[in-house]
Amino acid sequence: MRALLLSLALLAPFASAIANDDVIDTHVHLWNGEASLAEYRAKLKAAGLSVERFGAMWFGGPNQARAGNPADISARNDALIALGKKHPDMIPIATVHPYDGDAALAEVTRVASRGVKLLKIHPHTQGFDAADPRVLTLVKHAGASGLVVLLDNASIVPADNEKLFNLALAAPKTKFIFAHMGGMGFRFWNILALARTAEGLFAENIFFDISGVTLFADSPVKDEYVWTIRNVGVDQVLIASDYPQMSLAKTLEAFDKLDLTEEERAKIRSGNAKRLLGL
Helix, strand or coil: CHHHHHHHHHHHHHHHHHHHHCCEEEEEECCCCHHHHHHHHHHHHHCCCCCCEEEEECCECCECCCCCCHHHHHHHHHHHHHHHHHCCCEEEEECCCHHHCHHHHHHHHHHHHCCCCEEEECHHHHCCCCCCHHHHHHHHHHHHCCCEEEEECCCCCCCHHHHHHHHHHHCCCCCEEEEHHHHHHHHHHHHHHHHCCCCCCCCCCEEEECCCHHHCCCCCCHHHHHHHHHHHCHHHEECCCCECCCCHHHHHHHHCCCCCCHHHHHHHHHHHHHHHHCC
């Protein structure tokens, strides 16, 4: 018996490492390129974590992708793509500004030809209206180019949920990830359970990342949050940290407090991202 217990004790860290590896963090900001990447890895190591893959973007925080300078956006996208080639576990997430019109569409085509799978745009930090027709033109083109469109959905701009819902309905051939699943307005997304009952309305093209789950893990609405995850569809939900604003360690700690089955956890931690991105 003592030998068995000793063997189990020796195997425990190995089993934990295997579990930790089975994570794809789909929302990481590398504001300072390789230096930010080194910091991200160092914080994972300090927390005893590792990731299978992670999706990284260059803009946000001090770096903004504003309209009117598409050449600068292209150069920064190229730097991110080059960084991704050096680090095979990194999934580059390019960006454009919808108001750059044809230049934005051309950049989407270009980054897609270089193997990019994800495009991030952010109504709040980039200063555009998700209901603007130029946004619809862009996301349709992105979808036709094989890109998944990641959009901020923290409910920090007016009618955020409603505009994104209508955008997804108007571009049924484009797959979307809505980051933060509505933030404190997450209840709105239970509407998808009803949308599925309307024949021909909803194309099942909306996915969510749950960066910001740290807000709900010890909250009075934790059960409602889990209920929403199941109503939008466990198969449509991805784990994400939004580093450096939130760490993956804190994100996973909060995620583990949600009343989900092991099968549901596995899908959210990595299975759904693999399926969506063809990894």
